[in-house]
Amino acid sequence: MVSRSYDDVEGEILRRIRTLAKREIPIFGVLDLHVNFTPVMAEHSNCLFSYQKNPHTDAFESAAASAELLVSSFETGLWPVTYQRHSRHLFAATLTGTADEPMKSVEACARQIEETEEAILVVNIMAGFSYANMPEAGLTYSIVAKEDSDAVVERAFDLLQETLNRVKTKPAEAYDVTVAIDAILKNGRFPGILVEPSDNIGGGTPGDNTEILKALLASSITSSGVILADSEAVDLLKEKEIGSVTNLAIGGKSGELGAESITLDPELVSVSDGRFTLEDPHSHLASMSGLHIEMGPTVVVRHKGHLIMLTTVPTPPFDLAQWRSQGIDPATFQAINVKSAVAYRQAYDKITDEHYYIKTVGPCSDNLDTLPYTKLIRPIWPLDN
Numbered sequence: 127m128v129s130r131s132y133d134d135v136e137g138e139i140l141r142r143i144r145t146l147a148k149r150e151i152p153i154f155g156v157l158d159l160h161v162n163f164t165p166v167m168a169e170h171s172n173c174l175f176s177y178q179k180n181p182h183t184d185a186f187e188s189a190a191a192s193a194e195l196l197v198s199s200f201e202t203g204l205w206p207v208t209y210q211r212h213s214r215h216l217f218a219a220t221l222t223g224t225a226d227e228p229m230k231s232v233e234a235c236a237r238q239i240e241e242t243e244e245a246i247l248v249v250n251i252m253a254g255f256s257y258a259n260m261p262e263a264g265l266t267y268s269i270v271a272k273e274d275s276d277a278v279v280e281r282a283f284d285l286l287q288e289t290l291n292r293v294k295t296k297p298a299e300a301y302d303v304t305v306a307i308d309a310i311l312k313n314g315r316f317p318g319i320l321v322e323p324s325d326n327i328g329g330g331t332p333g334d335n336t337e338i339l340k341a342l343l344a345s346s347i348t349s350s351g352v353i354l355a356d357s358e359a360v361d362l363l364k365e366k367e368i369g370s371v372t373n374l375a376i377g378g379k380s381g382e383l384g385a386e387s388i389t390l391d392p393e394l395v396s397v398s399d400g401r402f403t404l405e406d407p408h409s410h411l412a413s414m415s416g417l418h419i420e421m422g423p424t425v426v427v428r429h430k431g432h433l434i435m436l437t438t439v440p441t442p443p444f445d446l447a448q449w450r451s452q453g454i455d456p457a458t459f460q461a462i463n464v465k466s467a468v469a470y471r472q473a474y475d476k477i478t479d480e481h482y483y484i485k486t487v488g489p490c491s492d493n494l495d496t497l498p499y500t501k502l503i504r505p506i507w508p509l510d511n
């Protein structure tokens with residue numbers, strides 16, 4: 127986390143806990159794989175265990191592994207220490223999936239090191255969060271080891287870095303939305319997923335960019351699904367009669383980069399409290415929010431064959447119950463706009479393998495060159511050669 131007063135909130139929290147606890151209390155815990163892991167966090171903790179999968183389907187296993195390591199430290203009376211090294215790489219969110227390179231090979235290398243080096247307990251590959259304006263943003267390794275393991279840890283860091291340099295790759299190709307829509311219609315393998323990393327709700331964006339919705343309405347696609355966060359529109363519509371038609375501006379109210387409303391006369395299809403239970407208890411969303419999700423009051427409106435779900439709270443598209451709880455089968459659409467980068471796949475891979483990264487303007491853009499970094503330590507790949 128970055129706050130107005132601290133670039134490294136977790137580092138500051140750990141430092142304060144350590145100051146209170148001295149060396150008498152071990153500090154163990156679990157981290158998201160998208161943490162920007164700093165030297166201060168390493169110095170003031172014993173063993174922080176990061177998720178190894180993105181989508182994060184291993185939250186439970188990570189917590190259990192961390193607890194087991196804590197138990198074994200109590201049994202032996204030996205507290206491990208944490209070493210940290212930054213890779214000098216900054217990854218767009220679409221490069222952080224662990225089923226694909228470069229994360230796949232670097233993760234495999236980490237597990238290999240854990241198996242072969244007796245002094246090393248845990249190797250974390252933390253892809254980082256490149257949309258935070260802080261010095262240490264980017265991919266970091268940390269190694270939890272027995273005390274005085276400097277030489278073996280240095281060798282392990284080198285091996286990880288060599289692996290990353292060998293397999294690193296550019297983000298997947300991104301398409302103009304009209305090109306992707308044409309391809310979906312031509313291939314006829316419905317639904318086609320229009321993936322929008324620049325408005326990746328899981329990354330903290332407002333979830334109200336309407337560029338893809340506009341393109342869908344202007345295209346030959348006859349049925350599509352788009353979910354937008356728009357509490358103002360929900361408030362306006364939720365007391366109206368089902369079937370009524372209202373002229374209103376939809377989306378684009380956050381004022382964030384790329385935000386722009388679209389004015390339509392849609393028909394009100396349904397109104398709900400926006401609560402649903404995850405279909406997949408191991409989904410990415412479960413790791414962060416538990417099994418019961420609240421989108422806040424939610425309405426579904428229809429414009430011709432296009433269904434637009436308007437939620438009060440921006441809700442990441444990580445589970446198909448988001449649609450099904452509103453009486454909608456997402457598999458019946460020709461196209462779906464998904465505001466995510468990687469984590470949507472755990473849900474949407476179940477209904478299609480036709481997906482396209484779309485170039486829109488927004489705060490979580492894949493094009494890191496467009497972001498106004500002021501604190502990042504340079505040089506760093508891919509911004510500098």
Ligand SMILES: [Zn+2]
Nearest residue numbers: 158159160182
């Ligand atoms: Zn994450």
